[in-house]
Amino acid sequence: MLFEKANLKRPVSLDFVGMVCIVVITTAYVTYGACIIFGVVSGYESSAQITFLDLINGIAQIATALAFILAYVQFRKNRIQQRQAIIAKEAESQLEKMISVISDMEVGESSDLKNLNKSLTLLSNLATNFDELFKAMNEDIQKGIVRMQWQDMYFNYLSHALGDIDPVAILKKEASIDEAVLEEAVSEAKKESEAENILPVFKNYVFTDKLLNHPKIKETYSLIGKIDSLDMFVSHYLNDHNLNDLLYGLLSRIDIRVHAPLLAVSGPSDWALGKSA
Incomplete structure (x- = not known):
C-alpha cells in the first residue's frame, strides 16, 4: 500500500x-x-x-x-x-468523513464558490486515502461491503449535492452582472434546455452550459480556472473508467454531464476524464 x-x-x-x-x-x-x-x-x-x-x-x-x-x-x-478488517474499518471511516463534508456543502440558492472549492479539495484528499485502502484489500465479502458503502455515499449523497449546485446563485455572488442581463441569459438557457431533442437527464447540463456560455455572461465571467482541485476531484469521482471497480454490481455508469453539470462546463482537463495508464 x-x-x-x-x-x-x-x-x-x-x-x-x-x-x-x-x-x-x-x-x-x-x-x-x-x-x-x-x-x-x-x-x-x-x-x-x-x-x-x-x-x-x-x-x-x-x-x-x-x-x-x-x-x-x-x-x-x-x-x-x-x-483486511483493519483496512476495511479505516475505509469506512473515510466514507463517513466524505458524507460529513458533502452534508456541509451549500447547494441551491445558497450555492457558494468558496464553499464548493473547500468541499472539493477535502473530498479529493479523502478519495486519495480511500482509493489506496480499497486497492490494498483482497477481494472478499469485506471488500464487497466497502464497495456497497461507497456506492451508497456516491448515489445517495454526493450525486444529489453536485446536481443541486445552482449556477445562477454563484453568478449572483461572484460576478458583477446586471440583473436584467442575467434574467435574459437564464430565460434563454431554460428555453434551450427544454427543447424536445434534449434528453431529460441532460437538461441541467444544457441549461448550465448555455447560461455560462451566453455571450453577455461569458464576456463578464467564466468558471474556468476558478474551481480548485477540479481535475483531481473529477478523476476520483467522475471518471467512469477509474470508478469501474467501485461500480461493480451496478448497471449505472458515470457521466459528468449528468452527475455534475457545473463541473462539466468548468473545463476539467482531458486526463481527468480519460483512462488511467
Missing part, C-alpha cells in the same frame, strides 16, 4: 523464515515416517519386522508434519483477515 512504509529494520521476512522452518520440519517428519513405514530404519534386514506400533508411529509423524502445515496456513489466513 502506498502509505505503508517498509520495515527496513527487518531485512528478512518473517514469512520467509516461517516457510523455511515449515519445509524443514515437514521434510524431517515425512521422511522419518516414511522410513518407519517401509522399514528403512531397520537397515533392510530380512529378519526385521515392522510392528503395528511402528506403522502407527510412521503415520503419526506424517500427520504431525501435516498439522504443522495446516497451522501455518491458518496463521497466514488469520493475519490476512486481521489486516
Whole structure:
C-alpha cells in the first residue's frame, strides 16, 4: 500500500523464515515416517519386522508434519483477515468523513464558490486515502461491503449535492452582472434546455452550459480556472473508467454531464476524464 512504509529494520521476512522452518520440519517428519513405514530404519534386514506400533508411529509423524502445515496456513489466513478488517474499518471511516463534508456543502440558492472549492479539495484528499485502502484489500465479502458503502455515499449523497449546485446563485455572488442581463441569459438557457431533442437527464447540463456560455455572461465571467482541485476531484469521482471497480454490481455508469453539470462546463482537463495508464 502506498502509505505503508517498509520495515527496513527487518531485512528478512518473517514469512520467509516461517516457510523455511515449515519445509524443514515437514521434510524431517515425512521422511522419518516414511522410513518407519517401509522399514528403512531397520537397515533392510530380512529378519526385521515392522510392528503395528511402528506403522502407527510412521503415520503419526506424517500427520504431525501435516498439522504443522495446516497451522501455518491458518496463521497466514488469520493475519490476512486481521489486516483486511483493519483496512476495511479505516475505509469506512473515510466514507463517513466524505458524507460529513458533502452534508456541509451549500447547494441551491445558497450555492457558494468558496464553499464548493473547500468541499472539493477535502473530498479529493479523502478519495486519495480511500482509493489506496480499497486497492490494498483482497477481494472478499469485506471488500464487497466497502464497495456497497461507497456506492451508497456516491448515489445517495454526493450525486444529489453536485446536481443541486445552482449556477445562477454563484453568478449572483461572484460576478458583477446586471440583473436584467442575467434574467435574459437564464430565460434563454431554460428555453434551450427544454427543447424536445434534449434528453431529460441532460437538461441541467444544457441549461448550465448555455447560461455560462451566453455571450453577455461569458464576456463578464467564466468558471474556468476558478474551481480548485477540479481535475483531481473529477478523476476520483467522475471518471467512469477509474470508478469501474467501485461500480461493480451496478448497471449505472458515470457521466459528468449528468452527475455534475457545473463541473462539466468548468473545463476539467482531458486526463481527468480519460483512462488511467
